[in-house]
Amino acid sequence: MMTPVEMLAVWASAIFSLAILSFLWKENPIYSIAERIAVGGGAAHGVLFSVAAIRSSGVEPLMKGQVLMIIPLLLGLLMFTRLTKWAWVSRYPTMVMIGVGIGVMLGAIVEGQIIGQIRMSITGLYAGGLCPICLFSGLVVLIGMLTTMSYFIFTKPHTGGLGISARIGKVFMMISFGCNWAGELLWYLTQMVARLLFLINVWIKQVILGIIV
Amino acid sequence: MAEETIWEKLGTINYKWLYVISIIAMIYPILSPMGLPVTISEPVRGFKDTIDSLPEGAVVIWQEGGGGSVYDEIRPAMVAAWKVLMSRPIRVIAWSDTSEGPVILVDTVHKIDPEENYGKVYGEDYVILGYLPGDETATASVATNIRKSFSTDYFGKSIEGMTVFDGVETGKDVDLIIQIYTGCYNYDWIVRQWVVPLGTKTLGITMACCGPMLAPYYPEMCQGYLSGTAGGTELEILGGVLGEGAVVSDAKNLGLFPLMLFIVFGNIAFLYKKYVKKEAR
Numbered sequence: 322m323m324t325p326v327e328m329l330a331v332w333a334s335a336i337f338s339l340a341i342l343s344f345l346w347k348e349n350p351i352y353s354i355a356e357r358i359a360v361g362g363g364a365a366h367g368v369l370f371s372v373a374a375i376r377s378s379g380v381e382p383l384m385k386g387q388v389l390m391i392i393p394l395l396l397g398l399l400m401f402t403r404l405t406k407w408a409w410v411s412r413y414p415t416m417v418m419i420g421v422g423i424g425v426m427l428g429a430i431v432e433g434q435i436i437g438q439i440r441m442s443i444t445g446l447y448a449g450g451l452c453p454i455c456l457f458s459g460l461v462v463l464i465g466m467l468t469t470m471s472y473f474i475f476t477k478p479h480t481g482g483l484g485i486s487a488r489i490g491k492v493f494m495m496i497s498f499g500c501n502w503a504g505e506l507l508w509y510l511t512q513m514v515a516r517l518l519f520l521i522n523v524w525i526k527q528v529i530l531g532i533i534v
Numbered sequence: 535m536a537e538e539t540i541w542e543k544l545g546t547i548n549y550k551w552l553y554v555i556s557i558i559a560m561i562y563p564i565l566s567p568m569g570l571p572v573t574i575s576e577p578v579r580g581f582k583d584t585i586d587s588l589p590e591g592a593v594v595i596w597q598e599g600g601g602g603s604v605y606d607e608i609r610p611a612m613v614a615a616w617k618v619l620m621s622r623p624i625r626v627i628a629w630s631d632t633s634e635g636p637v638i639l640v641d642t643v644h645k646i647d648p649e650e651n652y653g654k655v656y657g658e659d660y661v662i663l664g665y666l667p668g669d670e671t672a673t674a675s676v677a678t679n680i681r682k683s684f685s686t687d688y689f690g691k692s693i694e695g696m697t698v699f700d701g702v703e704t705g706k707d708v709d710l711i712i713q714i715y716t717g718c719y720n721y722d723w724i725v726r727q728w729v730v731p732l733g734t735k736t737l738g739i740t741m742a743c744c745g746p747m748l749a750p751y752y753p754e755m756c757q758g759y760l761s762g763t764a765g766g767t768e769l770e771i772l773g774g775v776l777g778e779g780a781v782v783s784d785a786k787n788l789g790l791f792p793l794m795l796f797i798v799f800g801n802i803a804f805l806y807k808k809y810v811k812k813e814a815r
Contacts, residue, residue, distance in 0.1 A: 345553050363602075370633035374665045381685045425674045429730035433755065434722065437730075441754050497746065504743030504762065506793065507786060508607050511742075511763050514560050514785040515606030518778070521564050 328528060335524040338516050442466050465493040545803030555792040563784035570784050577749075578768040580758030581737050584710065585618050592624045592709040593702055595676065597724070599715040601634035604741055605641075608714060610766030610779030611739045612642045615712065617775040620652040620660075624709075625698050627680065629663040631672055631720075636664050636688045657696040664688040670723040677705035677727045705732045712737045718744040721751065729755045739765070 323331070340355035375397070383390040396414040403411040446459035468490035471483060479487045526532045538546075588594070596619075600608050619626055628643075630636045639662055648654035663684045666672040675683045681699055686692055693699060701707055711734050713724045721738055728734040738748050738759035745761030752759060760769055763786065767779035 345550070366637075367633045370636070370665050371667060374633075374667050377664055377684060377686050378666060382682075385685070421671055425671050426726060429726035433725040433730040437725075437755060438750060441750065444754075500746050501743050504741065504745060507742040507762055507764075507790075508604070510556075510560070510786045510789050510793075511607045511782060512603075513557070514564075514782050514789065515609075517557070517560055517785070518564055518781065521561070 323528070331524055331528050335520060335528075338520060342516070464489070469493050539806070541799075541803045541806040544799045545807065552792060552796050556789050559792055560785045560789035563788055564781060567781055568784045568788075569780065570787055572764075572767055572771055572780070572783065574768045574772050575765075577752050577759045577761070578765055578772060580753055581615075581760055581765075581769060582618060582758070582772050584735055584737055584757040585615075585622060585624075588622060588624050588709055590623045593707060594619060594624055594626045595680070595708050595711045596626055596628035596639075597673065597676070597711060597713045597715075598628060598630040598635035598639045599632050599713060599717070599720055600638050601632050601716065602638065604716045605638045606782075607741045607762055608716070608739055608766070609638075609642065610763050610777055610782060611760040611769065612638075612714060612766075613645055613777050614766050614769040614773060614775050614779065615739060615760065616642055616646045616648075617777075618769065618773045620646060620648045620654055621773075621775075625658075626660040627663065627698060627702070628661065629676060629680070629684065630665045631667075631669060633665050633667075635714075636662065640688065657691075658698055661693070661696055661698045662688045663693070669720075670727065673723040673727045677732065679704055680708075705734065708732075708734055710735045710737065712739065714739045716741055716744065718747045721748050721756070725751060725755050 337355050337359070340351045341359075343349055344352045375394075379390050379394050379397075383394065396417055399414045400411050402408060442463050445462050446456060468486045470490070471486040472479075472490035472494070474483065474487075477483055585594075600612070628639055630639060643660075643662065646652075648660060649656070654660060663680075664687065666675065666683055668675065672683070680702060681693065684693055687696075705728060708728075711724060711728050713721060713736065715721055715738065718740075721740070724736050724738075729736055736756050738756055740748060740759065740761055742762030742764065745759065745765070748756060748759050748761070760766055763779055763782045766777075767783045769775070770777050770779045
């Protein structure tokens with residue numbers, strides 16, 4: 322049995338869902354209100370969680386004696402100088418953030434995303450054993466990788482052998498983009514299905530009709 | 535004026551009909567579940583096998599990267615994965631690299647109810663830490679020392695004395711990392727911060743559109759992954775932990791048919807207009 326607060330949450334969720342779905346018909350004031358509330362709520366949520374994260378990972382350790390925590394906290398505060406006439410000061414924390422970000426990333430990029438990928442493209446030929454399908458699958462990946470890379474060779478005109486290879490690479494890329502787009506479409510469908518599930522099973526059946534699903 | 539052919543009419547059909555037909559197709563399996571057949575893919579088998587192969591007391595890091603807008607897409611996979619994890623005598627330490635992550639994580643764990651259904655104890659068998667900003671830098675921080683990255687859990691309780699952290703100091707003490715990511719390239723963080731420097735086993739849960747970005751890492755740098763609701767449904771069936779995935783998959787599969795038909799008809803209409811009619815003129 323739902324508590325009154327849960328019931329209220331379900332009603333609010335159902336009304337907002339229908340308000341957002343009303344956009345399928347055409348843009349209207351109800352949709353606009355729901356959209357603005359969702360954006361505002363999301364922004365407020367983000368701010369609150371960021372403040373909580375700074376407290377948990379910065380302020381509290383500082384209070385417990387981790388004096389060095391003062392450095393990231395000060396750098397974070399300097400970001401707010403953007404809002405003042407000393408906006409240039411914010412370049413220092415930005416510089417540190419970019420430097421640390423690139424430093425953290427670069428270390429493993431060669432092994433993980435270049436050498437490792439090349440190795441897997443080669444070993445992929447016999448990864449599933451010596452069955453014809455596995456070999457064919459590995460071969461497709463290998464050809465796909467080589468021809469796609471050849472498409473990005475811009476120092477030579479795409480004629481002759483390179484032209485053929487680049488065109489095959491283009492086909493592989495189009496297939497890849499098609500897969501991604503199909504996946505995106507599936508995501509949108511899932512969102513719709515989940516909303517319908519909620520509206521039918523929770524809102525209509527449980528709350529309005531009182532049926533236990 | 536020449537009369538319009540069927541293909542020309544199809545090309546100008548009102549798109550609202552597509553919505554109506556798709557919604558009807560999606561509602562039908564919700565009202566009357568169909569149980570369409572599901573094939574278990576290799577990455578999903580890898581996902582389950584990797585969890586099954588963990589020794590007793592193993593430490594799993596759950597890196598939550600989802601948010602409200604994608605929760606519907608990854609929820610069946612998250613729920614099924616938590617059910618499989620909780621059925622094993624292992625420890626799970628969960629944290630989030632997105633601000634909305636803790637909210638959906640708590641909702642998922644609430645659905646599982648580890649205390650009631652699996653006899654697990656919060657703080658001993660699993661813990662939900664909060665949000666740590668910084669994306670890949672935060673991932674690196676957790677890989678270096680998770681205990682120094684957080685002072686409290688998501689609920690504000692100090693993590694000091696929580697036995698779930700016993701023997702967990704650095705990333706080397708972690709047996710498996712599961713990343714839930716919805717920015718399609720975020721799995722690269724795991725490869726760069728966990729797989730290459732530490733050689734940790736990894737699993738991924740993501741949306742259907744991000745699955746292809748994870749595939750190149752499988753099986754060497756990612757031992758298994760669940761892509762979208764389909765991946766969740768497959769794990770539900772493979773792990774014997776049935777949930778909402780099957781219903782969602784049925785409705786999604788049926789809802790796809792009208793869209794596919796409209797795409798095919800739209801293309802025929804376009805090509806007819808471009809070539810056949812041009813030739814006739």
